[in-house]
Amino acid sequence: MIQIAPWKIVLTLIICVMGFLYALPNFASVEMREKMQNSLPSWMPGKTINLGLDLRGGAHLLYEVDVALVFKEQADAMLGDVRKELRGDQVGYTRIGVLPNGVRVVLKDEADGENARKVLRRVNSNLGIETNGLEIEAVLNEVGKREIYDRTMSQSIEIVRRRIDELGTTEPVIQRQGEDRILIQAPGADAQSLKAIIGTTAKLNFHLVSGQSGAGSKNFPMAEDPTRTINVERRPLITGEMLDNASPAFQDGAPVISFRLNSTGARRFCDVTRKNVNKPFAIVLDDMVLSAPVIREAICGGQGQISGGFSVQEANDLALLLRAGALPAPMKVVEERTVGPSLGADSIAAGKKASIIGLLLVLVFMGLLYGTFGLFANVALTVNVALIFALLSGLQATLTLPGIAGIVLTIGMAVDANVLIFERIREELRVGRTPIAAIDAGYSRAMSTIIDSNLTTLIAAIILFSLGTGPIKGFAVTLGIGIVTSFFTAIMVTRLLVIFWMRKKRPTTLPV
C-alpha cells in the first residue's frame, strides 16, 4: 500500500488539476470568463454549469395537442374524396358517412365491392377495410394513425418554434413528449405572454357569406357578440396558408392587420371578389367571425387589411401568429411551472450559502475528529467539490435547486468512505499493528464495505434519474456524480496524501 504505481500518482494528480481547471469558470466573473473563452482553444475549460429553470427563472409549459380533432378533420376530408372518387368510377352507393377515423359506405350492388375497395385504397393506402355484405367500413390502421400523430406533432412543434422565435426568447427547449404532448422550456420568458402566443390556434379563413343555411354552409359566432352568428359557405375562399406576410398597422387610428397573399391566394381572391361585388364575406379566426365586410370592388393586388376592434397588443400578437402559421390542432396547458427571476436569484444565493456553510461545518468536524488524517480527508473533500462542479460544467448537466441539495448531501456523505477507512485503521492499530500495516489493512479491508455502500446509493440515484422529472432529475444527477467523485477522492486522493506524509515523516504512531 505504501508502494503505489507512479502512473496512478500521475493520473490522480492530473484528474485533480483538471477538476480545478474545469470548475474554475464557474467562479470567475463574467468578463474574465469571456476573456478566457476568446483566448483559449475550445477544448479548454470555459463552460459553466447550466442552470435549471428553477434557478435562472423561466417558464416550463407542457401542452397537450388535441389530435382527435385532426382525426375528425381527416375523416371529413376523406369522406369528400371518397364520394368524389366513387362517382368518378361510377360505383353506386345508397349511403355514405364518417366514422371515428374513417368512413362507411353502403353500396347499391354487392358486385361493386371490389371497385369500391379499390377507390378506398386509392384515397388512402393506410386503411383497414372490412366488408359486410353491402356495407364497407374503412378506418385508419395503426400506420395511418401513427402518421397523423407524427405529422400533427411535428407541425405543431414547428409552428410553436416559429412563434417563440418571433418573441425573441433565448434558447428555448421545444420537444415532443410522449404521444401527444409538447414540452416548452423557455428560460427568462414570461409565461403569460408565452401562453398568449402559443394558446391560440390562429386558423384564419375567408368565407363568402352564404344566402341560405344548408349542407354547404355553416354558422359561426361573431367575435364581438358571440350570441349573433353568421351563416357562411362551408368551403373557405382563402385559408391562412395562402398568407405571405402579415403585420400590424393603423387605419383611421385603429389597429388593424395588414396582410399580403401569395400568388395562388391573390389570384383566387381577385377572381372571387370580382364575381361577388356588393356581397359580404366573413373573416373567420378560430371559428369566430372577426368582421364581415362588403366587397366594394374586385381586390386584385393580393393585399388587404383586417379590422376587428383589436387593441395594439392584440394586433401585434395576431400578426405574429399569422406570420408563423396556424397550429394544426388546438393545444391546452396540462402542466405549468414558472419561476420568476427574483425567486431564482434568491434560490441561487440560498443554495450557495447553504453549500458553503455545510462544507465548512463538515471540514471543521472532520479536522476535530481525525486530526492530521482529517485534514487529508478535507483536502479530498475539497477536490471532490471541484470535481462535481467540473463534471457538471463539462457534461453541461442542468443544475436545479434539488441538485444543489444533492451536492450538499454529497458533501455530508462523501466523508463516509474516509470515515470507514480511518475507523478501520484505528481498529487495526488497537490490535497492535504497525502504522504501515494498519494503513494497509485499513484501506484494503474497508474497500468492499465502501463499494457496497456507494452502490446502494447509486442504484437509488440511477432510478431517480430515469423515472424522475425536472428538478428531481437534477437531484439524481448531482447525487450520482457526487457518489462517483467521492469514491475517487476518498480512495485515491487521501491515499496519495497519506503515502506522501508517511514517506516524509516515517511516524511510529499514527495521529488518527
Add this chain to the structure above:
Amino acid sequence: MKGFRLVPEETHWNFIGLRFLAYMFSAALIIGSIGVTMNKGLNFGIDFTGGTVIEIKTPEQPDLGALRTLLNDLALGAISIQEFGEPDDLLIRLPQQEGDEEVQQQAIADVQTALNDVFSDAGEVDYRRVEYVGPQVGAELKKQGLLAVLFSLGGILAYVWFRFEWQFGVAAVVALAHDTIAIIGLFALTQMEFNLSTVAAILMIAGYSINDTVIVFDRIRENLRKFKKMPLIELFNNSVNEMLSRTLMTSGTTLLALIALYMFGGEVIQGFVYALIFGIAVGTYSSVFVAAPILLTTGLNRGALVDDNSDKAQKPQQA
C-alpha cells in the same frame, strides 16, 4: 495532531440486549405511523392532486384576512393563503377547477388580476412562482412516483440479496420498510405537503438506510467468520459497537450538511430537507436497533457462513 473521539475507543454497550425495548418502540412507531396516515391522510401537493400554487411577493405588508375574503369571493373553490418564510411572501393555493384546461387557466388569470388590483397603489406584485398541474398529469406523476419507489426498493434489495445471504435481505427489508413507513407517518402527522420531492427524499433515505445497514451487516459477516465459537448475541453486539463510531460520524457529517441546508437553503426545499433529516435519524436508529436484532431472529445459518471463506460468491457446492 490526533483527533477527538466521538465515542470511547472501545464500547461494549448492550444494544442487542435492548432489542425488546427497541421492538416495542419500533412497533409503536410503525403502528402510530400507519394509524396517523390512515386517520389523517397525507397532504398531497399539487404534483399528485392537480391544482395551482402561486407564490407572490407583495409590494407592501399584506392583510391576509382581507386577501382571503377577496380571493374566496372569486368563487374558485377554497383558496388558501399562507405566509412563506417572510410576511410579504405568500403562497396561494387554488383547487382544481371544474371544467377543462381553459377554465383552469382563466382561474389563474382571475386571481392574478384580483391581486394586481389590491396592490395597484403600492406597486407591482412579483409573481415568484406559478405551478399548475392538470389532473391527468397529476395522476401520471403519482404513478411515476410509486414506480420509482418500487423500482428503487426492488433494485436495492436485489443488490443486498446478491451480496449477502437471504437472512440479511429479510432484515434489510424490515429495516427499510420501518424507515419508509416512519417518514410517511411523519408527513401524515405534520400534514406537511407530500409531493414529488418527498418521494425523492424517501428514495434517498432508502439508499442511506440500506447503506448503513449494509455496513453493520458487513461487519457481522466478517465477525461470524472470525469468531466461530462466540455466542451470536455477543458477536452482534460487538459488531454494532465496532461500527458505532463510524455510524455516528457519517450520520453526524450528513446531518451537519443537511442542517446547514435546512437553515440557509431557502423555503422552497425546506420540506425536502426536513424529510431527509428525519429519515437519516430513523435510518441510523434502524440499522442498529432493528436490522441487526431482526437478523438475529431470522435463524442465521452459521454453518453456511463458516464454510464460506472469503466471499459469498463461493457458496458451498450443492451436490
